[in-house]
Amino acid sequence: MLAAFAKEESQPGPKLLIAAEPxxxxxxxxxxxxxxRGIHIVGLADDSSxxxxxxxxxxxxxxxxxxxLLGEEMPTVLKKVKAKESQSRCLVLTDTFxxxxxxxxAGADAALVKGxxxxxxxxxxxxxxQDGQSRSRVRRSASGERIGQDFFTTDR
Structure with missing residues (x-):
C-alpha cells in the first residue's frame, strides 16, 4: 500500500506518523x-501493515x-505498535465512546472521539x-492555546 512522506528524515523535532485510511x-x-512548529511528520500509512x-x-x-485504518483491528494494531516501539506514544482517533x-x-496513551x-x-x-522521551513543545502555528485536561474526552 501507499506510504507518503511529508518531509525528509533529517528534519528536526519529534517524529509523528499518521496512520489512517486515505x-x-x-x-x-x-x-x-x-x-x-516542533514536529516532523515522517509519513502517512493507509493500512496496518x-x-x-x-x-x-x-x-x-x-x-x-x-x-x-485498513487492515487489522485497532486494538491489535495498537498492541503491535507498542511491542515494536515501546517509547512511541499512541493517540487514537475514534468514532465512538x-x-x-x-x-x-488496548494501551493507547490518549484517545479522542472525532468531533x-x-x-x-x-x-x-x-x-x-512532553510526557514522552522527546520533551518537545508543540504549538499550533497561529496561537497554540491550551484547553482541557482529560486525554480520553471529546469536545462535544
Whole structure:
C-alpha cells in the first residue's frame, strides 16, 4: 500500500506518523500538522501493515492512529505498535465512546472521539510529547492555546 512522506528524515523535532485510511480527515490532519512548529511528520500509512513497517523504520515519538485504518483491528494494531516501539506514544482517533474505551484498554496513551477541536488535538499532542522521551513543545502555528485536561474526552 501507499506510504507518503511529508518531509525528509533529517528534519528536526519529534517524529509523528499518521496512520489512517486515505480520506478527507487524514488529508486535513496532515495539512494541519505539517504547519505545526516542533514536529516532523515522517509519513502517512493507509493500512496496518504499512503503519507497523513505518513504526519499525522511523521509530516515531507519536503515532496518530485512526480506528478506521485498513487492515487489522485497532486494538491489535495498537498492541503491535507498542511491542515494536515501546517509547512511541499512541493517540487514537475514534468514532465512538466505546472505541475510545477500547483504545484505552488496548494501551493507547490518549484517545479522542472525532468531533474534537483543533485546540484539543494540539493540546493532547503537546502533552503526549512532553510526557514522552522527546520533551518537545508543540504549538499550533497561529496561537497554540491550551484547553482541557482529560486525554480520553471529546469536545462535544
Amino acid at each position: 480520506d478527507r480527515m487524514r488529508d486535513s490532519l496532515h495539512l494541519l500538522l505539517k504547519t505545526a 504499512v503503519a507497523l513497517r513505518m513504526v519499525s523504520e522511523h521509530r516515531p515519538a507519536l503515532v496518530l492512529l485512526d480506528t478506521n 466505546e472505541q475510545q474505551r477500547e483504545a484505552g484498554s 474534537f477541536s483543533i485546540e484539543k488535538l494540539f493540546q493532547t499532542i503537546e502533552e503526549l510529547l
